[in-house]
């Protein structure tokens with residue numbers, strides 16, 4: 337069953353407190369981020385219904401939002417998600433070759449997860465790091481100026497984290 | 499050395515923390531503003547000539563003076579930190595390195611507008627910056643520059659950081675407001691404008707990060723002094739995020755009197771084209787503005803030097819000019835293929851369309867498909883005309899400007915680089931193996947010596 341710990345519930349309350357009385361729905365996106373982080377990296381129907389109940393809104397209001405924003409995963413993903421930017425400025429600096437290299441190293445296509453559930457590869461649109469291209473997002477942080485060697489190091493680093 | 503107003507102190511050791519920022523003269527703008535009447539602060543911003551740094555370049559003081567002030571209704575200031583226009587990464591830089599500058603600007607602006615609850619809406623991917631901003635907010639509160647009864651004036655203000663979740667459209671101000679209300683980022687039909695009906699139906703001002711940070715030097719110098727920096731209606735300084743095929747990509751603060759040529763070739767800025775290549779083309783103001791070939795970038799159609807300011811960059815209109823936009827400066831060297839680059843932008847807009855208006859939803863999809871076909875070596879000559887036709891049908895026929903923003907890059911690419919599109923459809927075999935730029939290594943058409 338999905339349920340925030342007592343500590344997390346405090347965080348939930350402080351999120352709701354940022355808005356005037358009766359405007360608790362504004363906390364939906366922050367809450368979905370928290371839920372995704374706490375409940376396995378993706379949003380199941382059960383998780384979304386739970387979030388709806390915390391905000392006293394209809395489940396459909398949560399589904400509507402969860403399906404709109406690209407950072408919410410509606411399916412399980414690997415433990416480490418490589419989100420590689422493929423927009424113009426990154427492309428000018430070789431993002432296509434980086435994406436190909438990751439595919440080859442992990443032996444998966446874009447949108448796929450490795451059989452061991454360790455890695456997912458996603459392509460994303462401009463992340464605001466165009467001057468430090470090519471780049472990808474990994475968890476809460478950016479990895480910039482990517483090269484094949486750096487990709488190798490990142491894969492190694494993730495494997496060691498296990 | 500150009501005058502710096504925003505990033506002057508950005509690299510002072512520890513400037514991210516309140517004590518250092520304060521020691522370096524921080525929060526004097528708040529002290530000064532809170533001794534003035536709110537409307538006088540608005541007047542000061544009007545005098546400065548500051549124009550919105552989010553892309554549209556609308557006069558900030560004027561926008562503030564439009565804010566409705568009905569009795570008993572709260573008003574809101576929202577800081578737009580969604581920064582998702584390809585090529586743009588200046589707000590991130592400012593927030594990461596000198597967060598207190600934004601917080602200080604927000605306190606002054608909140609006071610001027612009468613906002614007791616101010617929100618920073620930041621793109622969800624900038625997750626680590628949230629912590630930096632929240633730390634700065636907590637410090638400002640501890641030191642009495644934020645919270646209840648600021649500096650004993652009776653003015654209360656709280657600032658909250660709200661994370662988005664991956665949607666370029668939420669940078670559009672009404673979509674941003676929808677998102678802040680916990681909904682899908684569907685832009686609203688205007689009017690009513692946010693100044694009348696914005697967040698939770700209340701009067702709201704939405705301003706870009708850089709715009710709000712610029713309020714600090716405006717207060718410190720006075721509006722009139724600020725207006726003396728720059729040229730014409732391009733007052734003050736502007737942050738430019740430069741990327742693509744240049745030697746020194748990064749964020750630069752310029753005073754808007756320098757030429758485009760100086761910006762690209764001077765070691766103080768981009769440091770020239772990378773790997774000794776030649777300049778082919780540039781998108782000077784973020785992905786939504788027209789691409790220009792090197793000759794029209796450096797000189798206007800009349801043969802005059804082009805400068806890095808609002809007026810000069812748009813000289814010639816869309817026929818031979820471009821726009822300052824968000825300041826995202828994307829440089830393409832001679833090896834690059836304009837069709838391929840435009841394809842990535844078309845894909846971007848298709849991905850980011852909210853889907854409310856058919857011309858945008860369907861048109862962006864078609865533009866991507868046709869560009870992909872041409873780039874794959876499967877295009878025919880009529881595809882180029884079809885592409886032109888589709889972009890014309892989107893422009894001006896949608897609820898929000900994302901439709902135009904998707905149409906313009908495609909239009910400009912065809913307008914200035916039609917021969918490149920034609921090369922693709924006439925050399926289908928070759929274009930599967932080699933991109934246009936490499937195949938035309940010595941092409942002189944777009945590459946001045």
Ligand SMILES: Cc1cc2nc3c(=O)[nH]c(=O)nc-3n(C[C@H](O)[C@H](O)[C@H](O)COP(=O)(O)O)c2cc1C
Pocket residue numbers: 549550551552553554555556558578579580581582583666667668669670671672704705706707709710898899900903
């Ligand atoms: C599709 C679209 C995306 C936008 N993205 C941003 C953005 O990321 N940041 C921003 O400040 N303004 C963005 N804008 C402009 C805003 O709608 C608004 O004009 C701006 O935040 C006003 O602030 P300013 O007057 O300080 O520039 C966008 C506009 C559109 C149509």
Ligand code: SF4
Pocket residue numbers: 667684685850851852853854855856858859896897898899900901
């Ligand atoms: S123009 Fe595009 S993004 Fe804007 S409201 Fe219409 S469909 Fe949505």
Ligand code: FES
Pocket residue numbers: 421422423424425426427461462463464465466467469471584585586
């Ligand atoms: S294009 Fe990749 S971060 Fe902007």
